[in-house]
Amino acid sequence: MEFTPAKLNLFTFFKLPSAFWSGVRVKSISPEVCEVTVKHRWFNQNPFNSMYFAVQAMAAEFTTGALVMYQIKESKKNISMLVAQNKSVFTKKATGRITFTCEQGNAIKETIQKAVDTNEGQTIWLTSIGKNEKGEQVSEMQFEWTIKVR
Numbered sequence: 324m325e326f327t328p329a330k331l332n333l334f335t336f337f338k339l340p341s342a343f344w345s346g347v348r349v350k351s352i353s354p355e356v357c358e359v360t361v362k363h364r365w366f367n368q369n370p371f372n373s374m375y376f377a378v379q380a381m382a383a384e385f386t387t388g389a390l391v392m393y394q395i396k397e398s399k400k401n402i403s404m405l406v407a408q409n410k411s412v413f414t415k416k417a418t419g420r421i422t423f424t425c426e427q428g429n430a431i432k433e434t435i436q437k438a439v440d441t442n443e444g445q446t447i448w449l450t451s452i453g454k455n456e457k458g459e460q461v462s463e464m465q466f467e468w469t470i471k472v473r
Contacts, residue, residue, distance in 0.1 A: 326352055326393045335385070342381040349385070352393060355428035357386040362420045374417035380409070383451035383464035386425035390449070391468055394431045400439055401473040407446065408467045415461040417453065423464075425451045434470055444471035 324330055331349040335342045345367045350358045359382045361367065367378040384406065395402045427449050434447040446469050453462040 324396075326389070326396065328352065331385075331389055339381070339385075342385065345378045345381060347378070347382045347385060349389065350422070352389055353428070354393065354397070354432070356424065356426045357389045357393075357428075359383075359386045359389075359423045360420055361423075363418045371416070372418070374421065376411065376413065379413075379417055379421065379423075379453055379462050380411065380464060382421070383423045383425075383453060383462070384409070384466055386423045386451040387427075387449035387466045387468065390425055390428045390431055391470070394428060394435050395470075397432070398435050398439065400435075402435060402438065403469075403471050403473055405469050406466050407469050410465045412463045413461065414463070415455070415459055417455065417461045419456045421453045421455055421461055423451045423453045425449055431468075438470050438472050442472055444469055446470070 328349040346361045361382045363374040369375040391404050434445045438445040448467050450465050
């Protein structure tokens with residue numbers, strides 16, 4: 324699969340339908356950075372008139388997972404990936420359009436290379452920051468990814 328926003332959004336439709344129908348959309352991806360947006364609306368709200376935490380988690384996780392998939396493809400190796408654990412901090416109500424960003428593509432590339440060189444599983448913590456339209460941080464989510472050469 325080519326890593327473009329359109330192809331990744333099509334991927335969510337078929338492989339992650341709950342993310343797709345909640346409004347999670349990739350806006351940009353490069354070797355180093357992935358940006359995903361989701362807009363607060365009736366379908367993804369919580370009882371407090373803001374975005375449900377799980378919708379934020381889907382968008383945040385996708386920024387990290389898309390970068391891992393991108394770097395695995397670039398390595399041309401058969402590598403498995405799986406989230407082992409995650410942590411979240413919510414600092415403000417998520418309303419309007421929220422943009423999640425992960426900027427750790429180079430760290431992922433290094434971790435994959437270490438897994439290839441040692442033939443041992445590796446883990447990496449990746450962070451995605453969610454900001455509202457005013458640029459205010461609404462949440463920070465961390466995901467521990469396990470990477471293993473098959």
